[in-house]
Amino acid sequence: ELGSDAATAAAAAQRGTSLQALALLLFGIIVALALLVIVGQSVSRLAYLASEDFPVLRALGSSRGQRIAVALAPGALIAAAGMVLAIPAAYALSVFTPVGLARQAEISPGFSFDAPVLLGGAVLLTLLLTARAALAAQRMALRQADTTAVSRGQGAHIARWMARRGFPSPAVTGVRLAFEPGSDRTAVPVRSAVLGTALALGAVIATLVFGASLAHVIGDPRLAGWNWDVAVGNPHSGDTSAQTVPRLRADASLAGFTATALGDGDIGGLDVPVVGIQTLRGHVVPPLLAGRLPRGPREIALSGGELRALHRSVGGLVTARTTRGEAALRITGQVVLSPEITNEEVKLGSGGVMTLAGAGTLSRAPLPVNVYLVTLRHPGDPAAMARLRRQFPGVVLPAVAPPEVREVRGVNDLPLALASVLTLLAVGTIAHTLVTSVRRRRRDLAILKTLGFVGRQVRASVAWQATAIAAAGLVVGLPLGAVTGRWGWTALA
Numbered sequence: 001e002l003g004s005d006a007a008t009a010a011a012a013a014q015r016g017t018s019l020q021a022l023a024l025l026l027f028g029i030i031v032a033l034a035l036l037v038i039v040g041q042s043v044s045r046l047a048y049l050a051s052e053d054f055p056v057l058r059a060l061g062s063s064r065g066q067r068i069a070v071a072l073a074p075g076a077l078i079a080a081a082g083m084v085l086a087i088p089a090a091y092a093l094s095v096f097t098p099v100g101l102a103r104q105a106e107i108s109p110g111f112s113f114d115a116p117v118l119l120g121g122a123v124l125l126t127l128l129l130t131a132r133a134a135l136a137a138q139r140m141a142l143r144q145a146d147t148t149a150v151s152r153g154q155g156a157h158i159a160r161w162m163a164r165r166g167f168p169s170p171a172v173t174g175v176r177l178a179f180e181p182g183s184d185r186t187a188v189p190v191r192s193a194v195l196g197t198a199l200a201l202g203a204v205i206a207t208l209v210f211g212a213s214l215a216h217v218i219g220d221p222r223l224a225g226w227n228w229d230v231a232v233g234n235p236h237s238g239d240t241s242a243q244t245v246p247r248l249r250a251d252a253s254l255a256g257f258t259a260t261a262l263g264d265g266d267i268g269g270l271d272v273p274v275v276g277i278q279t280l281r282g283h284v285v286p287p288l289l290a291g292r293l294p295r296g297p298r299e300i301a302l303s304g305g306e307l308r309a310l311h312r313s314v315g316g317l318v319t320a321r322t323t324r325g326e327a328a329l330r331i332t333g334q335v336v337l338s339p340e341i342t343n344e345e346v347k348l349g350s351g352g353v354m355t356l357a358g359a360g361t362l363s364r365a366p367l368p369v370n371v372y373l374v375t376l377r378h379p380g381d382p383a384a385m386a387r388l389r390r391q392f393p394g395v396v397l398p399a400v401a402p403p404e405v406r407e408v409r410g411v412n413d414l415p416l417a418l419a420s421v422l423t424l425l426a427v428g429t430i431a432h433t434l435v436t437s438v439r440r441r442r443r444d445l446a447i448l449k450t451l452g453f454v455g456r457q458v459r460a461s462v463a464w465q466a467t468a469i470a471a472a473g474l475v476v477g478l479p480l481g482a483v484t485g486r487w488g489w490t491a492l493a
Contacts, residue, residue, distance in 0.1 A: 024414070036132070037200075039425070041196035042429065044132055071133075076133055091118070159175050174462065174468060197430055197469055198477040201470075201478070203418075205482055205485060206480075210485045210488050211415030214415065218412060227286055227373075228375045232248070238368050239366070240369070245280065251391075254376060256280075258278065261359060261368060261370065263276060263359045263362055265362030265363070266320060267310070267320050272302075277293075278369075284375050291331075291333025293332065294333075295355070297354070298328070299331075300352050301332050320362060322362055323364060336349075348402045426473070
C-alpha cells in the first residue's frame with residue numbers, strides 16, 4: 001500500500017541498491033578510462049621499443065606499413081593477452097558480488113558470468129589499447145623517416161639551472177634523463193610518461209578528496225541536520241507538551257531542549273513540509289547554511305531543495321496560503337532538517353522551519369507538539385541517557401543517519417579501492433618508464449661510468465629521474481585532482 005511502512009522501506013531499499021549499482025558502474029568506467037590512459041602509455045612505449053629496429057628494417061626494404069605492423073604487434077598481443085587473463089579473474093571475483101544491501105536480497109549468490117559485459121568489455125578495451133599502440137607505431141615510423149635530430153626541451157634548461165646552483169652530478173643527470181626524450185635508438189616518450197603519471201596521481205587525489213568528504217558526512221550527524229544529542233517523542237502521537245515539557249524542565253542534566261511540531265503548507269504553490277519550533281531552554285535548533293532562523297510568524301527558513309524549486313534565495317519573499325488567506329513570508333535562512341525527527345516524512349534537503357505560531361497558521365487543525373530536540377550538559381552521559389529512557393520509554397532516539405546518508409554507506413569503501421588501483425597504475429607507469437629509459441639509454445649510462453660515475457651515482461641518477469617524473473606529475477595532478485574531487489563531491493551532495 002502506498003505510504004505504508006513496507007512501501008517506504010521498499011522504496012528506501014531500491015534507492016540504496018540503485019545508488020550502489022551506479023557507484024559500481026562509475027567505478028568501472030573510471031578504472032577503464034584510467035586503464036586506457038595509463039596502460040595505453042605503457043602499450044605505446046612498447047612501440048617505441050620496437051622502433052629500435054626500424055633503421056635495419058628500412059635498409060632491408062620493408063615498407064612503412066610493415067614497420068608499423070612490427071611496432072604494433074607487441075602492444076596488441078599484450079593487450080589481448082591481458083584481457084584473456086582478466087575474464088577468468090573477473091569471473092572468480094564475481095563470487096564477492098553484489099555488495100551491501102543488494103547482497104542480502106540476491107536470490108542466487110555465487111559465481112556469475114555476464115557474457116555481454118565481460119566479453120564485450122574485453123573486446124572493446126583490447127581494440128582501444130591496440131588503436132593506441134597503432135598511433136604510437138605510426139608516429140615512430142614518421143619520425144624515423146623525417147629526422148634523427150637530438151630533441152632538447154625543458155630538461156636541458158632545468159639541468160643547466162641545477163648545475164649552476166651546485167646540485168650534485170647524479171641529480172643533474174637524472175633530471176636531464178627525465179625530461180629529455182632523446183632521439184633515434186635512445187628516444188624515450190618522457191612526455192607521455194609525465195602525462196600518464198599526472199593523470200594517475202590526479203585521479204588518486206580526486207578519489208581521496210571525494211572519499212574524505214563522503215566519510216565526513218557519514219561520520220558527522222550535524223551535516224545531515226542532527227544538531228542535538230537525542231530526540232524525545234513520537235511524530236505520530238498527539239500533543240504531549242503537557243506531560244513532556246515539565247519532565248524535561250525538571251531534568252538538570254539537560255543543557256537545552258526545543259519543542260517541534262510537523263505540519264505542511266502551500267508555499268509558493270508547492271506542498272512543503274514545515275517543522276514548527278519553539279526553544280524552551282538553551283538554543284537547540286537545526287543547523288543553518290545561510291541566514292538565520294525565523295523569529296516571527298511571517299518568516300520561514302527553507303531547505304536548499306525548496307529554495308531551488310521555488311527559485312528563491314535568502315532574504316527574498318515567498319507567498320504562502322494560510323488560514324486567513326495568502327500572506328508573504330520573508331525567507332530568513334537556508335536550513336538543514338534531519339528526516340529522523342519527522343519519521344522520515346521530510347527528505348534530506350527539503351522542508352522548511354517556522355515558529356510554532358507561524359507553522360500553525362498554515363494548518364486548519366492544531367499542530368501536535370510531540371518531538372523535542374534535546375542536548376545534554378555532558379554529551380554521551382550514560383546516567384542522563386538512562387534517566388531519559390526511563391521517563392520516556394521507547395521514544396528516545398540518539399543520532400541516526402537519514403536514509404540518504406545510509407544509502408551511501410554501502411559505497412564508502414569504493415573511493416579507497418579506486419585510489420589503490422590508480423596508485424598501482426601510477427607506480428607501474430613510473431617503473432615502466434624507468435625500465436624503458438635505462439634500457440634505451442644504456443649507452444649513455446656506460447659513457448657516464450667511463451667518465452667516472454660509480455654504481456652508486458648511476459643508481460642515484462635513476463632515482464632522481466623517478467623523483468623528477470613523480471614531482472612533475474604531482475605539480476599537475478595535485479591541483480587537478482583536488483578540483484575534480486571537489487567538483488564530483490559537490491555534484492553528488
